[in-house]
Amino acid sequence: MGPTERTKVPATRMEDTVTNTQITLVQIDNYGPWTVSPEPRREMDLQTLQSRLFADLAQFIGSRDGYVFFTRFDNMVAVTNGMGRADHHTLQESIRNRYPVTVSLGIGVDSRPSEALEDATERLQRAGSAQDSDRREVFSGSFREPTAGDDLQIAHFDVNDATEKYTDRLNEFDSFIQIEHGYAELMRYMRESHGALSFFVGGDNIIAVCPELNSGNYRDAIDHVADAVDVQLKVGVGTGETPHEAGFAAKHALEDCRYEGTAVEFAAGHATAGD
Numbered sequence: 001m002g003p004t005e006r007t008k009v010p011a012t013r014m015e016d017t018v019t020n021t022q023i024t025l026v027q028i029d030n031y032g033p034w035t036v037s038p039e040p041r042r043e044m045d046l047q048t049l050q051s052r053l054f055a056d057l058a059q060f061i062g063s064r065d066g067y068v069f070f071t072r073f074d075n076m077v078a079v080t081n082g083m084g085r086a087d088h089h090t091l092q093e094s095i096r097n098r099y100p101v102t103v104s105l106g107i108g109v110d111s112r113p114s115e116a117l118e119d120a121t122e123r124l125q126r127a128g129s130a131q132d133s134d135r136r137e138v139f140s141g142s143f144r145e146p147t148a149g150d151d152l153q154i155a156h157f158d159v160n161d162a163t164e165k166y167t168d169r170l171n172e173f174d175s176f177i178q179i180e181h182g183y184a185e186l187m188r189y190m191r192e193s194h195g196a197l198s199f200f201v202g203g204d205n206i207i208a209v210c211p212e213l214n215s216g217n218y219r220d221a222i223d224h225v226a227d228a229v230d231v232q233l234k235v236g237v238g239t240g241e242t243p244h245e246a247g248f249a250a251k252h253a254l255e256d257c258r259y260e261g262t263a264v265e266f267a268a269g270h271a272t273a274g275d
């Protein structure tokens with residue numbers, strides 16, 4: 001099968017896979033002081049720099065089948081299964097060559113995404129503060145073996161009928177509040193219950209990097225958000241060796257939800273033994 005093909009599989013099959021997530025924390029070095037040196041810089045210039053840096057990271061990491069999320073822009077979280085030491089060095093060098101700022105990279109691997117991020121973060125924190133002027137371009141990581149053959153699980157959540165309920169009825173700010181409420185509740189629940197990391201990616205979409213979860217876990221998450229803030233979600237869940245493979249399978253599973261009117265669907269992003 002090609003790398004972007006997928007097979008729809010029952011949830012029970014997904015529980016047999018071994019997941020391991022490699023997380024890279026990208027942190028702009030000494031950014032706070034830079035934003036006010038020698039005096040405060042124009043806000044839209046900072047916004048331009050941040051969004052261009054995110055776009056460049058998305059291009060670089062995406063072309064290697066990884067995912068990156070903008071989170072707070074001065075710190076960004078990437079899922080980098082499939083990217084090794086050399087790729088990370090090239091990324092750091094390329095930013096240094098083209099931007100007025102540099103970035104530090106911490107890399108961690110764990111079956112729980114939150115633990116992988118914790119490890120990645122500790123590596124940077126041990127080297128000094130984000131605002132130490134002499135802490136630059138930290139590079140510290142453990143990398144997942146490319147031959148490990150393990151999988152990632154990525155869940156693509158979407159608000160049901162957001163266009164009809166919000167976009168076509170409410171002004172943009174009130175629509176945004178509704179979507180943000182759903183996001184805040186989901187991200188907290190998934191983090192606290194499962195060590196999953198959920199990121200708002202635009203529109204009404206949230207992508208979560210998850211450990212091995214089953215369909216009951218996802219139903220509980222959806223029910224929790226509906227009960228807490230009255231936002232109705234559906235989710236496509238994908239597995240694969242790279243974030244792109246898993247995330248692309250998740251998008252197809254989400255289409256299956258739309259087609260079948262279900263709340264949770266699973267798909268595998270590559271052939272598994274026995275297929």
Ligand SMILES: Nc1nc2c(ncn2[C@@H]2O[C@H](COP(=O)(O)OP(=O)(O)OP(=O)(O)O)[C@@H](O)[C@H]2O)c(=O)[nH]1
Pocket residue numbers: 158159160161162163164201202203204205251258
């Ligand atoms: N990042 C991202 N955003 C998307 C994607 N698909 C849709 N969107 C965004 O989500 C918005 C709403 O689109 P839909 O989710 O298809 O619309 P909906 O009204 O909620 O309809 P249903 O999802 O079918 O219930 C769009 O305007 C896009 O901004 C996607 O795959 N990725």
